[in-house]
Amino acid sequence: MMYSEDPIKYESDPQNHVSMSIWTKQARKRIQEYARLWRARHILDAISFINELFVDSSEVEILSLVNVIVRRLKFLGVPDSSESKQYDISDNDKKLFLLNQGHSGIYHCCTFCSSGGKKDVVCACGGRMPGGYHGCGHGHVGHPGSNHWSCCGSLLRDGRCLITRRYKYQFLL
DSSP, rough: OSSSHHHHHHOOOOOHHHHHHHHHHHHHHHHHHHHHHHHHHHHHHHHHHHHHHHHHHHHHHHHHHHHHHHHHHTTTTTTOSSSSSSSSEETEEEOOOOOOOOSSOEEEOOOOTTTTSSSSSSTTSSEEEEEEOOOOOOOTTTOOSSSSSSTOOOOOOOOSSSSOOOOOOOOOO
C-alpha cells in the first residue's frame, strides 16, 4: 500500500523509507547525468568555437577573447592548470592557479609610440613600429583600432598580459 491513511504509520514504515531512498538516489543520478551531458555539450560547443577562431581570426582577436573563453570554460567545470604556478589556493578541494603577470611590451596606439620615438616596437599583430610617429600601418582587419599593448594586443591598460599565460585543459566526458 503506497499511501496510508495514518501518516504516522506511513512515516514509520521502513519499507516506504527504503523505496523513497532508492527513488531519491535514482533521481540524483539522473540529474547528475543530465548536468554532465549539458556541460559536455557546451564544452564541445566551446571547443568548436575556439577552433573556428584559430582558423578564421587574427591573433589580436583571439587574444582579446582569451579571458571570456577561460571564464566560460571554468563555469563549465573545466579545470585550469597553468604551466607556471605562482600561487596555489585551495577552495573546496579545487585548485585555482593565479598568475600576476606584467606586460613586456608598450601600451600604445597606432599613430603614437609611448617610447617617444626612441624604441622600435613590434606589435602583437606582427607589424613593426620603427619608432616615433611612423606607426606600422595598422588599420587592417583584426587590429583593435585603439590603444593596446604591443606584447599581447590587450586593450586593458591595467590588465594582465595575455600572451605569456599558457592554458592547458583536460576534458573528461
